C-alpha cells in the first residue's frame with residue numbers, strides 16, 4: 001500500500017485524508033505537512049502523522065499530494081527540488097489552473113505527475129473529480145491517483161484540454177448551486193417561510209432532483225427510463241400549470257444565459273490562472 005504525503009492541510013486535504021483513512025489506509029501511511037498549524041491539527045484529529053519538514057515528508061512518501069493554493073505551488077516545488085529528485089514519488093496535484101505541463105516544468109526531469117480536480121463535496125464523499133496523467137506518468141500512476149480520489153467520490157479521466165471546462169462544471173459549480181439554493185430559499189422567505197425551514201425544503205428538493213437525473217441516466221430499474229434533464233422539465237411542467245409559469249419567468253430574467261455566462265467566466269479565469 002502506498003504512503004501518501006500531503007503538502008497543505010486545508011479544506012481539500014482534510015477531505016481526502018479523511019476519505020482515504022475511512023477507506024482503510026492506515027493512519028501511519030498518511031503524512032501531513034503545512035506552512036501553519038493546520039497539519040498538526042489535522043494529524044491530531046485524524047491520527048495521521050505530522051511531519052514538520054516538507055523534505056522529510058517527500059523522502060517518506062510514494063505519493064506526494066500537492067494541496068496548497070496554486071500561487072504557492074512554484075515556491076513549494078522549488079524548495080523541494082532535491083528531495084523530489086532523490087525520492088521520485090508520484091506527484092498528485094489538486095491545484096486549480098496548473099496543467100501537468102506547467103507542473104513538469106517546476107519539477108525534476110522525468111517526474112511523474114497526475115493532476116486532479118476534485119470539488120468541495122469531497123468532504124461528504126460526493127466529489128466529482130477529474131484526473132489527467134502527465135506525459136511521464138503511466139497507467140499505474142493514474143490508477144494510484146484514481147484509487148485515492150475515489151475515496152471521496154466519483155472520478156473521471158479527462159483530456160487535459162477540458163480541465164478548465166470541468167472546473168466550471170464540477171470544481172466551482174458547488175458555489176453556483178449554493179447560490180441557487182440561497183436564492184430559492186429567499187423566494188420562500190419572501191413568501192413567509194422561515195429561512196432555516198426554507199433552506200431545508202430547498203435542499204431536499206435539489207438533492208431529489210439531482211438523484212432523479214442520476215437515476216434516469218443510469219437507465220436501470222423502474223426509475224431508469226433514460227430521460228434527459230430537458231425531458232424531466234417537460235414531465236414537471238403541466239400545460240398551463242405552475243411550473244411552466246415559473247420557468248417562463250426565470251428564462252425571461254435570463255436564467256440559462258446567466259448560468260452559461262458563469263461557466264464561461266470560470267473557464268476564462270482558470271485559463272488566466274494557468275497562463
Ligand SMILES: NC(=O)C1=CN([C@@H]2O[C@H](COP(=O)(O)OP(=O)(O)OC[C@H]3O[C@@H](n4cnc5c(N)ncnc54)[C@H](O)[C@@H]3O)[C@@H](O)[C@H]2O)C=CC1
Nearest residue numbers: 008009010011012034035036038067068069070095096120
Ligand atoms: N476549495 C475547493 O473547493 C477546491 C480547491 N481545489 C484546489 O485545492 C488546493 C487547496 O485548496 P484548499 O484546501 O481549499 O486551500 P486551504 O487554504 O484550505 O489550504 C491550503 C493549505 O496550504 C497550506 N500552505 C500554505 N502555504 C504553504 C507552504 N508554503 N507550504 C506548505 N503548506 C502551505 C496551508 O497551511 C493550508 O493547510 C488549491 O490549489 C485549490 O485550487 C481544487 C478543487 C476544489
Ligand SMILES: O=C(O)[C@@H]1CCC=N1
Nearest residue numbers: 096118119167171172
Ligand atoms: O476557486 C478556486 O480556486 C477553486 C478551484 C475549484 C474550486 N475552487
